[in-house]
Amino acid sequence: SQTIHQWPATLVQPVGSPLSLECTVEGTSNPNLYWYRQAAGRGLQLLFYSVGIGQISSEVPQNLSASRPQDRQFILSSKKLLLSDSGFYLCAWRRGGRDNEQFFGPGTRLTVL
């Protein structure tokens, strides 16, 4: 069976500090990978997605970046965090092709002070 891991679960960082959130998927190969953010009381905002190693598509301009150094590893980074980066960050995976479900990780609560 497939599992998706995210860490850390919670993070409190000062404004201007760097960020690295990690996501790994087990039990599948060549998954499509996604990073979402849910701000307080808001919907799911797609930040980045990747259909393969080194392939990153960005959905919104921001001071965040993503990388996929390995097939089942997806990393969300920032060089300098802003207050507006606070939120609940979710990683997800999905098989390519038609009619497939998408599965989410447990999320990381980021608070920027």
Next chain:
Amino acid sequence: DQQVKQNSPSLSVQEGRISILNCDYTNSMFDYFLWYKKYPAEGPTFLISISSIKDKNEDGRFTVFLNKSAKHLSLHIVPSQPGDSAVYFCAASHPSGNTPLVFGKGTRLSVIA
């Protein structure tokens, strides 16, 4: 332009009664639809899906109905239970399967005992 719309941000239902959550979409190319349930501080969990070749899919207390001509789908929960209280997201998929799911903004369901 919001391609998937959940026009009711919240819904309250008595325990034991039916909950009906609605979702509208604008892109006629969508051919696969999914519902997710999300508790606070957790990742969304997949609930039920429907392909555009069907108009109904049932799984226990959950039934999804699809009306392609109206570009409308609904999730019925019968009977509603307090544990169903959560935010429900509707999502739609393109035939390629590699483009990201398009999510609605969610409906918060409260089931009152």
